[in-house]
Structure formats: C-alpha cells, structure tokens
Amino acid sequence: MNMKLKTAMMVATLAIAGAAHAEDEKHFDGFYAGGEFGRTFSGGEDDIYYGAVAGARKQFDNNWVFGVEGTFGTAAIQHLDHIWTVKGTAGYVFGSEKRDMVFVGFGYVEAKASGNGISVKGSDVSSMFGYERAMGSNISLRVKADIYSDDTIVPSVGVAFRF
Numbered sequence: 176m177n178m179k180l181k182t183a184m185m186v187a188t189l190a191i192a193g194a195a196h197a198e199d200e201k202h203f204d205g206f207y208a209g210g211e212f213g214r215t216f217s218g219g220e221d222d223i224y225y226g227a228v229a230g231a232r233k234q235f236d237n238n239w240v241f242g243v244e245g246t247f248g249t250a251a252i253q254h255l256d257h258i259w260t261v262k263g264t265a266g267y268v269f270g271s272e273k274r275d276m277v278f279v280g281f282g283y284v285e286a287k288a289s290g291n292g293i294s295v296k297g298s299d300v301s302s303m304f305g306y307e308r309a310m311g312s313n314i315s316l317r318v319k320a321d322i323y324s325d326d327t328i329v330p331s332v333g334v335a336f337r338f
Contacts (some may be wrong), residue, residue, distance in 0.1 A: 179332040181267070186204075187280065192305065194293040200273075200312060201234040202234075202268070202273065202274055202276075202306070202309035202312070202315065203232055203234045203235035203266065203276050203315075203337075204232060204233060204240075204337075205231065205232065205266060205337055205338070206229075206230070206231050206337070206338055207228075207229065207230055207231075207232070207315075207335045207336060207337045207338070208227070208229040208230075208242065208335065208336055208338070209227070209228050209229075209250055209317075209333055209334045209335035209336055210225070210227055210228070210308075210333055210334060211224075211225070211226055211227075211246070211248070211331040211332065212224070212225050212227055212331060212332060213225075213250060213318075213331030213332060214329070214330060214331075215250045215326065215327060215329050215330075215332025216328045217252075217325070217326070217327035218326070218327075220252070222250045222251040222252045223235075223250060223251045224248060224249070224250040224251075224329050224331060225248055225249065225250075226246050226247055226248015226258075226259065227243060227246065227247050227248065228245070228246045228250065228317075228333060228335065229244070229245055229319065230241060230242055230243055230244035230245060230264070232264070233265075234268065235334055238263075238268040238273070239265070239266070239267060239268075239271065240265070240266040240267070240268060240276060240278070241263075241264065241265055241266075242264045242266075243258075243261065243262070243263055243264065244260075244261070244262050244264050245260060245261045246259060246260045246321075247259045247320070248257075249266070250329075251258075251282065252288075253286050253291035254289060255286065255287075256287040256288060256289055256294075257286070257287055258284065258285070258286040258287075259284070259285055260282060260283065260284045260285075260301050260321065261282050261283050261288075262275055262276055262280035262282030262283070262301060262302075263280060263281060263282055264279070264280070264303075264305060265278065265279055265280070266278030266307070267295065273305075274287055274308060274310075275306070275308055275309075276285075276306070276307045276308075276309075277304075277305070277306055278303075278304070278305055278307065278319075279302070279303065279304045279305075280301075280302065280303040280304075281300070281301070281302050281303075282300070282301055283299075283300065283301065283322050284298065284299050284300070284301035284321075284323055285297070285298040285299075286298075289299060291298075294313060298326050299334045300305045300321050300323075300324055301321055301323050301324075302321075302322050303319050303320060303321045303322065304319065304320060305318055305319025306318050306319070307335070312334065312337075313336055313337045313338065314334065314335070314336055314337070315334070315335050315337070316331045316332070316333070316335075317331075317332065317334070317335055318330075318331075318332050318333075319331060319333075
C-alpha cells in the first residue's frame with residue numbers, strides 16, 4: 176500500500192510539473208521557417224504571391240517578442256524573377272494560453288525583374304503587420320500584410336515551424 180501511495184504521488188508531481196511547464200512555454204521563441212501564400216496589389220494590378228519565410232525571435236517574460244525575419248518569394252507579375260526582404264520585428268503575446276501574437280516589422284526589400292534580355296533590380300523600404308497563432312508547441316499559423324513605399328501591398332497567409 177505504501178508503494179502505491181508513493182507511486183501515485185510521483186505521478187501527480189510529474190503531471191503538475193508538466194502542466195506548469197506547458198503553461199510557461201514560450202511559443203514564439205527561437206528559430207522558425209515556413210511558407211506563405213497571398214496576393215500582390217500594385218498599381219491597379221493584383222497577382223498571386225508565394226514564398227518562404229525564416230527568422231529568429233526572442234520571447235521575453237513580459238510578453239514582448241523581438242527578432243529578425245527574412246522572406247524570399249515571387250509573384251505571378253510578368254517578368255518578376257524574385258523579391259526578398261529582411262526586417263526587424265516586434266510583437267506582443269496575449270491570451271490566456273499565450274498562443275496569440277500581434278507583430279510589426281520594418282526593413283529592406285529588393286526585387287529583380289527580367290525580360291527581353293534586360294534585367295532590372297530595385298530596392299526600397301518595407302513594413303509589415305500581422306497576427307500569429309501557435310497551434311502547437313512547434314507550429315503556428317500567420318496572417319500578415321507587407322507594405323512597400325511604392326503603394327504595393329502583399330497580404331498573405333502562412334505557416335511557420337519552430338525548431
């Protein structure tokens with residue numbers, strides 16, 4: 176009987192410790208990579224956008240998250256080869272389970288287009304805002320919009336895997 180009581184107490188202690196750890200888990204901390212899909216709206220035209228995203232973040236105990244994020248993608252815009260960005264990011268985690276985050280970013284964007292033997296590169300500044308929901312300990316869903324100074328807007332949805 177004494178052994179059963181000790182075993183039950185040990186199991187209860189481990190279960191409580193595991194639950195406490197799960198509540199304290201920082202869902203937006205560390206390295207992440209994923210994909211995104213959306214549309215570009217520029218100068219009266221809109222086209223499909225798709226790309227990859229990767230970054231690193233640090234989530235602090237006060238619910239603030241800071242990091243750096245890069246994207247690389249393309250759009251169905253005629254002659255566009257690729258577009259890439261690198262941005263500093265800041266976010267705030269909220270909700271009872273701390274699985275929701277709103278974020279903003281600001282940084283650099285560069286695009287390359289080519290056609291008819293001509294290749295052109297351009298660079299600019301870029302800002303973004305979005306929302307991310309941690310679905311598990313290593314996966315989250317994202318909704319965001321990138322805004323470029325030439326009035327191009329790229330809303331997108333995506334998934335990020337934390338590792």
